[in-house]
Amino acid sequence: MDKTKRPSDPAALARSRVRDILAYHVEQTPSEVILDANESPYPPPPELHERLMVIMAGTALNRYPDMEATLLRRALARKDGVDEHEILPGNGSDEAIQSLIAALCDPGDRVLTPTPTFSMYRIIANWLNVECVETPLGNDWSLDVERVIDDIARARPKIVFIATPNNPTGARYPDEAVKAVIEASPGAVVVDEAYIDYAARPYGLLFRDRPNVLILRTLSKVGFAALRLGYLMGDRRLLAEVNKTRLPYNINSVTQAAAAEAANSWSLVAPSFKAVAAERERMAARLAAIPGVTAFPSQANFILMRIARGAEDMFNTLLREGVRVRWFKGAARLDDCFRVTVGTPLENDRFLAALETAMRGPA
Numbered sequence: 001m002d003k004t005k006r007p008s009d010p011a012a013l014a015r016s017r018v019r020d021i022l023a024y025h026v027e028q029t030p031s032e033v034i035l036d037a038n039e040s041p042y043p044p045p046p047e048l049h050e051r052l053m054v055i056m057a058g059t060a061l062n063r064y065p066d067m068e069a070t071l072l073r074r075a076l077a078r079k080d081g082v083d084e085h086e087i088l089p090g091n092g093s094d095e096a097i098q099s100l101i102a103a104l105c106d107p108g109d110r111v112l113t114p115t116p117t118f119s120m121y122r123i124i125a126n127w128l129n130v131e132c133v134e135t136p137l138g139n140d141w142s143l144d145v146e147r148v149i150d151d152i153a154r155a156r157p158k159i160v161f162i163a164t165p166n167n168p169t170g171a172r173y174p175d176e177a178v179k180a181v182i183e184a185s186p187g188a189v190v191v192d193e194a195y196i197d198y199a200a201r202p203y204g205l206l207f208r209d210r211p212n213v214l215i216l217r218t219l220s221k222v223g224f225a226a227l228r229l230g231y232l233m234g235d236r237r238l239l240a241e242v243n244k245t246r247l248p249y250n251i252n253s254v255t256q257a258a259a260a261e262a263a264n265s266w267s268l269v270a271p272s273f274k275a276v277a278a279e280r281e282r283m284a285a286r287l288a289a290i291p292g293v294t295a296f297p298s299q300a301n302f303i304l305m306r307i308a309r310g311a312e313d314m315f316n317t318l319l320r321e322g323v324r325v326r327w328f329k330g331a332a333r334l335d336d337c338f339r340v341t342v343g344t345p346l347e348n349d350r351f352l353a354a355l356e357t358a359m360r361g362p363a
């Protein structure tokens with residue numbers, strides 16, 4: 001007889017650290033207007049769409065993808081003005097973050113990030129037994145550089161993650177602030193530029209004279225969320241190490257081919273960035289006129305706003321009106337905030353009208 005004591009609930013087989021994690025949750029209520037995931041409202045223009053369909057249809061399904069994703073790295077490198085060996089693609093930038101932490105951190109090491117920010121830095125660190133030190137942003141969501149530098153000196157993090165423009169605040173940090181953090185960091189610094197295409201301008205290639213800096217970009221926010229393609233850019237020697245913790249064949253063949261074509265056709269994709277940024281400014285002006293709504297300045301394709309009336313009621317009212325936004329229920333400093341992605345002008349008008357009506361409604 002098997003005398004091995006096994007728990008009756010197989011969930012108890014999981015590490016307690018994992019059991020303590022709340023699974024990443026996304027609201028899935030079907031809605032006509034989806035403004036909760038920072039996607040682009042615009043699919044690629046017809047000319048590019050057609051080419052992508054042909055390319056994807058030609059994928060050899062019985063063969064593994066190119067292990068090194070060579071053509072894709074070459075296309076991304078050309079788009080961003082770097083060498084192909086300075087690019088490391090991931091199945092979404094989430095996966096690149098995971099490979100990076102796995103490559104640089106031992107269990108018990110620390111990473112650091114100013115918060116509120118993109119939660120996956122902390123979640124991935126935690127499941128790898130790495131502590132995530134969080135330095136609070138200022139009340140206007142600015143980077144409190146002195147505080148960050150103090151925390152870096154104390155915690156000696158292996159990696160500092162700075163998302164700029166930041167999710168969910170939309171704030172883009174001044175070059176000098178980012179550079180000061182880089183100067184103070186003993187380990188790697190990831191400048192997460194997921195939303196950079198919607199900002200006034202990129203930082204320039206910080207890693208050229210600072211080989212501990214990595215830039216993280218993604219195609220998810222600019223019209224290709226379905227492909228799952230993010231990538232690290234940085235010093236080739238550092239990326240060669242991170243490459244060792246990347247799973248084999250992590251970028252599937254369809255994504256490799258389509259994302260390379262998208263990168264090679266960037267001039268067809270880019271006009272949507274300006275259209276979205278202009279819509280963001282139009283939305284911001286309308287939001288400023290709604291009593292009880294405080295919208296924060298944004299350089300991304302979304303706007304964070306604080307709602308003076310009950311956020312839960314407002315959220316449900318918007319859902320009933322067919323508009324899904326992101327509500328940070330229970331999150332520190334964000335419990336009364338919505339993050340609303342910039343959609344098409346029609347979608348935005350629908351959201352604005354619903355919000356205006358709801359904010360006027362009975363208390």
Ligand code: PMP
Pocket residue numbers: 038091092093094095118163166167192194217218219220228229230
């Ligand atoms: N970084 C930031 C700042 C983000 O907001 C997101 C998506 N929410 C990601 C990374 C991850 O994007 P993806 O995995 O789709 O590339």
